[in-house]
Amino acid sequence: MTENNDVANPWEKKNQEMDLIKDKMSQIKHKIAVISGKGGVGKTLVTVNLAMALAKTGKKVGVFDADLTGPCVPKMLGLKGSRLEAGPAGIGPAEGPLGIKAVSMDFLLPSDEAPVIWRGPLKMGAIRQFLGEVAWGELDYLLVDLPPGTGDESLSILQLLPEMDGVVIVTIPSEVSQAVVKKAVTFARQMNVPVFGIVENMAGMICPHCGEMIEVFSKGGGAKVSDEMDVDLLGSIPMDPRIAADSDSGNPFVVSHPDSPAAKVFSEIVSEIKKRVE
Template sequence: MSSKDTDHSPENGECPVEGGQPDRSMENLSDDEKVKRNMQRIAHKILVLSGKGGVGKSTVAVNLAIALALEGKRVGLLDVDFHGPSIPTLLHLEGRRPQATETGLLPILIQGGMKVMSLGFLLAKPEDAVIWRGPLKIHAIKQLLGDVEWGELDYLVIDFPPGTGDEPLTVAQTIPEADGAVVVTTPQDVSTIDVSKSVTFCRQLNIPVLGVIENMSGLICPHCSKVIDLFKQGGGEAMARRMEVPFLGRVPLDPQIVTSSDEGKPFIYYHQNTEAAAAFKRIVEPLLDL
């Protein structure tokens, strides 16, 4: 990301809210009104969904957000996965705490000005479990959407919890005028069968499906660069065709993705000349036309 995209950091004492002053008109609004008003300042809201865990949904969300930022867009990344908030680890932000203002919370800024918020920032320790019942989760989701001072953004990428239960339902119903959902799967049938439920979920809530991403689609050998069909290929594309939704593309399983994720270095930013990075860039192209 180039320096021209750099936003004001909370560390330098400047407030990212317009005019440098807190927006006191937000103070007496209900949770739903705060969400609506906050989201009005964001041009495009993209939901990243999967019907099951373990398909690399959070890794995809991070790299999609970085890919949009590399295109010069003002981007926010919101992690609302209560039971596995992976974004702090994937961006090497463990232990960071959002700064509180009189009206809300400032998201964490990373290099290039991308804004990040995760429930993981609010836990005392990364290994802490969130043992909350539905009403408390719903209130927390509305706070993450309404109380975080995102400011003006071109895109907000939202990393959803896996499945189609209370938490994804609450987020989906709370976000006004979302552009649509990107659905992540791996190629094998055990994944595509579950993930297809996310497409049905979106249809029942009248959320457009922007497309399906087939993640871990073949392993790129680090020695000879040949592709090994570790989890086979084509399952995600076949599911997209069967469910009559767009297919955005395949992302191969590159060992460098694993290493980068563990080191908290976004893969597409540090390995731009790889086939997997090229795949993310191709996937982002339709999202630039929203």
């Protein structure tokens, strides 16, 4: 990535950066961010499976992993070890299954153990550079996977991509998560970004022995938030050991288990999103 130090006036520099980003985004039809209040609720899992579910319908899809300190998109897409290539048009994304393009901080790190220890301004600068320098080319959808909460990365993305089509908000049914996810809904609204709805993840688990549903967290948490915040519930995904194993092995379950209940939920979410944006 390059450093643009030759513009003295900070406003002029900002305008130039925005022009660069606009140019790089010009062939992308729709942009969607995946956010949450709490961490570990399944944002990356939702982003990656949403991307694959869209790609399965013939769409050209890119995934920007905006989680700079805990990037997991490459692992879940089976792209560990890929590198970004610089070309005449800009930085070239890695390419994964079904032609999905992906960009992640992980592709720039020397090893799995290497941490990114950056304060806010540096993180915001990195996001600006990624957005201004990655040559995505033509895409129907760019999905952005964010770290938890309403911090630097989320703020940067929503500020720098003002034409965001909408956000998908992920929660788990626990009361602890419900309390925090409301902040994410309010955050998106304050940033004037449409909220497509909530995906309730880890919504119960079928006991592999007796087939009975175990409500690991409180029941109906997603529906409750949807009611209280007047936002749609896009779908509920159960906890499933196959989902965890598929993520670990880099085979998103919408492809490896297309007939699973969770994969069907994703097809419905994709239809709903297409209805809203296309």
